[in-house]
Amino acid sequence: MVTLKLSGDDSRNITSGRVLLPRTGIWIANLRVNATDDLPDRVVLDLGVTEMPATISKSELIGGTTEVRLVGGAGGLGEAPRPKHYHRPLVKHVLADLLRDAGETLSPTSTASVLATELEAWTTVARTGVRSTPVPTGSILAALCAVAGSGVNWRVLGDGSVWIGTETWPDAAVDVRSIDNDGPNAAALVGTDIPGLWPGTLLGGRKVDYVCHDLDANRTTVLFAEGL
Amino acid sequence: MNDRSLAAWEGMQDAQDPMGAYARMYRARVVAQSDDADEVDVRPDDPGLPDMAKIPLRHGIPGLRVHVAMGSYLLAGWDNGSPDKPFAALWNPDVHVVKVSFVADEIHFGSRAASEAFIEGTSYRGAEDSMLSGLLAAFSAMAAACSSGPLGPLQPGMQAAILAVQQFISSAAAARGFLSPKVFGE
Numbered sequence: 113m114v115t116l117k118l119s120g121d122d123s124r125n126i127t128s129g130r131v132l133l134p135r136t137g138i139w140i141a142n143l144r145v146n147a148t149d150d151l152p153d154r155v156v157l158d159l160g161v162t163e164m165p166a167t168i169s170k171s172e173l174i175g176g177t178t179e180v181r182l183v184g185g186a187g188g189l190g191e192a193p194r195p196k197h198y199h200r201p202l203v204k205h206v207l208a209d210l211l212r213d214a215g216e217t218l219s220p221t222s223t224a225s226v227l228a229t230e231l232e233a234w235t236t237v238a239r240t241g242v243r244s245t246p247v248p249t250g251s252i253l254a255a256l257c258a259v260a261g262s263g264v265n266w267r268v269l270g271d272g273s274v275w276i277g278t279e280t281w282p283d284a285a286v287d288v289r290s291i292d293n294d295g296p297n298a299a300a301l302v303g304t305d306i307p308g309l310w311p312g313t314l315l316g317g318r319k320v321d322y323v324c325h326d327l328d329a330n331r332t333t334v335l336f337a338e339g340l
Numbered sequence: 341m342n343d344r345s346l347a348a349w350e351g352m353q354d355a356q357d358p359m360g361a362y363a364r365m366y367r368a369r370v371v372a373q374s375d376d377a378d379e380v381d382v383r384p385d386d387p388g389l390p391d392m393a394k395i396p397l398r399h400g401i402p403g404l405r406v407h408v409a410m411g412s413y414l415l416a417g418w419d420n421g422s423p424d425k426p427f428a429a430l431w432n433p434d435v436h437v438v439k440v441s442f443v444a445d446e447i448h449f450g451s452r453a454a455s456e457a458f459i460e461g462t463s464y465r466g467a468e469d470s471m472l473s474g475l476l477a478a479f480s481a482m483a484a485a486c487s488s489g490p491l492g493p494l495q496p497g498m499q500a501a502i503l504a505v506q507q508f509i510s511s512a513a514a515a516r517g518f519l520s521p522k523v524f525g526e
Contacts, residue, residue: 195390251358
């Protein structure tokens with residue numbers, strides 16, 4: 113049973129939805145929840161054997177159920193950070209400030225050598241211009257990865273922490289059965305355990321770039337990092 | 341375009357280029373400058389930007405170093421829109437310049453083909469002072485020798501030579517030894 117844990121033992125059943133796991137960025141879930149009451153901002157998506165801390169970014173009561181959009185983690189990566197300038201910082205110093213301002217946590221599995229990379233300088237801009245357009249923390253994270261080294265990437269993991277580093281492409285610890293294969297588009301449709309397939313892993317020797325778990329059909333669409 | 345349409349259009353632009361903020365330049369005030377004049381600390385007017393310390397200063401002319409008065413305005417931005425490459429450039433025209441240095445193998449004034457060498461003033465003036473002191477002593481000795489006797493007619497000329505040298509020394513002293521004591525070369 114897939115549920116949305118609210119607080120303590122309080123939870124609501126999820127009747128349908130999709131969990132979208134990109135290799136870069138923030139995972140999201142669009143769900144229909146068996147609830148008519150107000151839901152808290154911070155929840156946990158319980159997939160059975162895996163719990164995924166998340167934040168409700170949108171919520172709407174429709175026909176006796178609530179449609180919600182979850183974003184992985186604390187939901188602060190879409191917000192503007194506090195402006196700050198650094199002279200010869202390490203990546204981990206910039207990252208620590210960005211994540212603290214966003215209310216997010218750094219994954220201990222992040223690549224140590226990337227975190228220890230020294231930069232010439234760094235400027236975190238919050239918002240600029242006549243319209244005071246905010247610069248999302250997630251976009252600044254992406255820029256930080258771009259200057260931290262070749263192939264450096266980031267994403268919000270299933271446990272809600274933010275990972276930054278270089279891909280190691282471990283084998284996916286999951287058994288799948290192939291349902292369909294879309295060769296020209298480097299995509300596949302598989303039946304699998306929901307918690308076991310994550311982006312950044314190898315599935316049958318192919319690099320998993322994007323995972324979409326369809327909770328209705330109990331199927332998963334996989335896009336492979338090929339031709340990128 | 342009404343406000344709602346405009347807001348939607350602006351939102352699309354921002355979503356398309358969320359890091360566009362780094363592709364612009366911002367008015368900023370100099371609050372500190374390094375001793376070698378190559379870096380400045382600035383405070384941007386835009387409150388969405390932080391104070392930025394030790395950012396490279398560019399004048400657009402290689403070899404030029406400029407010390408400015410604190411409070412001078414210029415623009416701050418980033419190479420290629422990358423947050424790890426800040427720089428400052430493009431001074432306001434009302435900036436008060438404290439000191440300018442220009443480092444180059446050759447510097448030509450007035451014409452690209454200018455070939456007259458500038459005098460190295462400090463060394464030249466030192467040599468000139470030595471020569472003038474010597475001339476003054478020589479003329480004074482000769483004037484004394486011409487005070488009487490057959491060389492007596494030469495004395496007015498000797499006195500005039502002494503006066504001319506003394507007037508030059510006096511004028512040079514009034515100009516602190518140089519025509520332009522605030523221009524230096526190597």
